[in-house]
Each structure stands twice: as C-alpha cells, then as structure tokens.
Amino acid sequence: xxxxxxxxxxxxxxxxxxxxxxxxxxxxxxxxxxxxxxxxxxxxxxxxxxxxxxxxxxxxxxxxxxxxxxxxxxxxxxxxxxxxxxxxxxxxxxxxxxxxxxxxxxxxxxxxxxxxxxxxxxxxxxxxxxxxxxxxxxxxxxxxxxxxxxxxxxxxxxxxxxxxxxxxxxxxxxxxxxxxxxxxxxxxxxxxxxxxxxxxxxxxxxxxxxxxxxxxxxxxxxxxxxxxxxxxxxxxxxxxxxxxxxxxxxxxxxxxxxxxxxxxxxxxxxxxxxxxxxxxxxxxxxxxxxxxxxxxxxxxxxxxxxxxxxxxxxxxxxxxxxxxxxxxxxxxxxxxxxxxxxxxxxxxxxxxxxxxxxxxxxxxx
Numbered sequence: 179x180x181x182x183x184x185x186x187x188x189x190x191x192x193x194x195x196x197x198x199x200x201x202x203x204x205x206x207x208x209x210x211x212x213x214x215x216x217x218x219x220x221x222x223x224x225x226x227x228x229x230x231x232x233x234x235x236x237x238x239x240x241x242x243x244x245x246x247x248x249x250x251x252x253x254x255x256x257x258x259x260x261x262x263x264x265x266x267x268x269x270x271x272x273x274x275x276x277x278x279x280x281x282x283x284x285x286x287x288x289x290x291x292x293x294x295x296x297x298x299x300x301x302x303x304x305x306x307x308x309x310x311x312x313x314x315x316x317x318x319x320x321x322x323x324x325x326x327x328x329x330x331x332x333x334x335x336x337x338x339x340x341x342x343x344x345x346x347x348x349x350x351x352x353x354x355x356x357x358x359x360x361x362x363x364x365x366x367x368x369x370x371x372x373x374x375x376x377x378x379x380x381x382x383x384x385x386x387x388x389x390x391x392x393x394x395x396x397x398x399x400x401x402x403x404x405x406x407x408x409x410x411x412x413x414x415x416x417x418x419x420x421x422x423x424x425x426x427x428x429x430x431x432x433x434x435x436x437x438x439x440x441x442x443x444x445x446x447x448x449x450x451x452x453x454x455x456x457x458x459x460x461x462x463x464x465x466x467x468x469x470x471x472x473x474x475x476x477x478x479x480x481x482x483x484x485x486x487x488x489x490x491x492x493x494x495x496x497x498x499x500x501x502x503x504x505x506x507x508x509x510x511x512x513x514x515x516x517x518x519x520x521x522x523x524x525x526x527x528x529x530x531x532x533x534x535x536x537x538x539x540x541x542x543x
Contacts, residue, residue, distance in 0.1 A: 296333065320333070344376050382426040484525060517536070
C-alpha cells in the first residue's frame with residue numbers, strides 16, 4: 179500500500195476506535211480541584227466517594243476521624259480538635275459510636291504534650307462526647323503515677339466533679355491491667371459512697387466497652403464464666419458496685435452480638451437482662467440497654483423508643499426509657515434536649531415515660 183494511503187487509513191481507524199472508546203466509557207461528573215471535570219471512569223472501574231468541599235470524607239470511620247483530630251490537635255491545641263469533634267458529632271450522629279474513645283486518646287496525648295500538667299490539660303472545654311477527653315487525661319495521669327491510690331484522691335480536687343471522678347474509674351482499670359477486684363479497691367479509697375459509685379461507673383464502662391469500634395480492645399471476659407453466668411461478673415460484685423456493673427454489661431452483649439448488622443439484638447438484650455432479676459440487677463441492665471441503644475442510634479430516636487416498647491413488662495419499658503433519656507441528655511447538653519427527644523416518640527406510653535424520666539409536664543403533646 180502506498181505510504182500516503184496507509185497513513186490516511188490508519189488515521190481513520192484510530193479515529194473510529196476513539197469514538198468507540200467514548201461510546202463505552204462511563205463519564206462521571208467528578209469535580210476536580212478547580213471545579214471542572216476530571217478523568218472519566220472506565221466501565222468496570224470503582225469510583226471513590228467524593229470528599230466534601232472541606233476535604234473531609236463523605237462517611238467518617240473511627241480511623242479517619244481519629245487521624246484528622248490527632249493531626250489537628252498537633253497543629254493547634256486540644257480545644258480546636260475538641261470543638262471540631264463536637265461539630266462533627268452533632269452533624270453526623272452515627273460518629274457518636276466511636277467519638278468517646280477518640281476523645282479518650284486526645285486526652286492521653288494532651289497529658290503527654292503538656293508534660294503532665296493536669297490543670298493545663300483541663301483548661302480546654304472538654305465535655306464533648308460524654309467527657310471522653312477528661313477520662314483519657316485521668317487515665318494517663320494515673321497510668322504514670324508512682325502512687326495511684328494517693329493520686330486518685332487528689333486529681334479531681336478541689337471541685338471533685340462527677341465526670342472527673344468517673345474518669346478515675348477508667349484509670350483504675352488502666353493501672354490494674356483490667357483487674358476488677360484491684361480496681362474496686364482503688365475506687366474504695368474515696369471517703370463517700372456516692373464517689374465510690376461514680377468511680378465504679380468508669381471502672382465497668384472500661385471493662386465492658388474499652389473501645390467499641392476497635393476489635394483489638396474488646397472486653398476480654400472468660401467464655402466459661404459467661405456460659406454459666408450470662409451477666410458475669412456482676413452478681414458476684416459487692417452491693418455498692420453492682421448497679422454500675424449491670425448498667426454497662428449490655429455494652430459487651432451488644433458488641434459481641436454484632437449490633438451494627440443485627441438490629442434485632444437490641445430487643446434481645448432486654449430479654450437477656452431478665453437473667454439479672456434474681457439478683458435485682460434487671461432494672462439497671464435495662465437502663466443500660468436503653469442508654470446504649472440511644473448512643474448507637476442517635477439519628478433515629480423513635481426507633482429507639484420502639485425497641486424499649488418491645489419489652490413485655492411496663493417496669494422494663496420504663497427502665498429502658500430512663501436509659502435512653504439519660505444518654506440523650508448527656509450527649510446533647512442543652513436544657514431543651516429531653517423535650518426534643520420526647521416530642522419525637524410516637525408510641526404513647528414511651529412518650530409518657532420519656533416525659534416522666536425528663537421531669538417534664540405530663541400534659542406536653
């Protein structure tokens with residue numbers, strides 16, 4: 179073939195192939211840095227979810243949110259990171275599932291950053307994610323202490339606020355390497371029963387749910403003990419420690435039954451709590467179910483109420499509602515939080531129990 183004719187034929191074939199490629203290419207209007215379209219996605223290729231205009235991912239995971247906030251805190255200070263965490267959890271309620279352990283880690287890191295100056299660490303607003311930052315800071319302070327039994331009593335002075343004392347309960351489990359009896363002994367150093375109970379709440383929260391989204395940090399409870407006593411180790415605890423144990427036990431039940439993919443386990447957990455009737459812990463356990471169900475489903479309040487409504491007995495439905503109201507008001511700290519929650523509940527009995535739990539007027543619609 180003459181070279182000139184060959185060139186013309188080749189150009190024609192290449193043009194035809196190009197048009198064919200256009201016909202089978204799946205063009206996706208993905209915005210580039212300047213707002214224009216970027217390269218197309220060839221058929222069969224996976225297109226990544228677009229990030230938001232701020233560079234944040236469309237859906238947060240524990241690791242992506244943790245990495246963002248740790249980087250942010252390193253570049254600024256804990257106050258900036260905690261404010262951003264609060265903003266994100268309010269905008270994306272599902273992140274509450276893992277915001278508390280992230281806040282714990284921010285607290286640990288802040289203590290190291292400020293050379294164990296606890297007053298400096300707490301100088302930043304820190305009540306977001308149920309005071310997780312404070313809990314982590316207390317854990318780190320006690321873990322580094324040469325005399326945790328003495329320092330446990332000093333850390334929260336002079337205010338001795340509930341969240342701080344609760345944080346020392348978390349710290350006792352760090353110090354004792356998850357030894358419940360030894361941690362109990364440390365909590366018992368407090369002079370008043372109320373502070374011992376508050377400390378025990380942190381202790382058992384740490385036992386049953388050290389980090390709900392981290393498989394490597396799940397509670398390590400012996401299978402043989404759980405087989406013979408479903409609510410182990412709560413029945414064997416001293417009376418002063420039983421209430422907190424039963425309240426946080428559902429955290430382990432729900433995580434070990436894969437609650438994200440099996441929503442039916444919330445109602446099952448209420449039935450499981452009935453195992454504690456003989457030892458008087460069924461009410462505390464049911465409150466715990468209500469609290470955790472709300473924590474994991476903050477963006478569908480009425481559905482949470484329906485899970486409480488599934489309980490067979492009125493006393494258990496009320497206990498479950500007490501728990502859901504408790505967590506909702508801990509997460510949304512403004513004075514109108516409980517009223518907003520109750521107004522969203524469509525089951526009449528559950529809405530009435532909600533108003534009662536929140537000490538609201540029974541005449542509210």
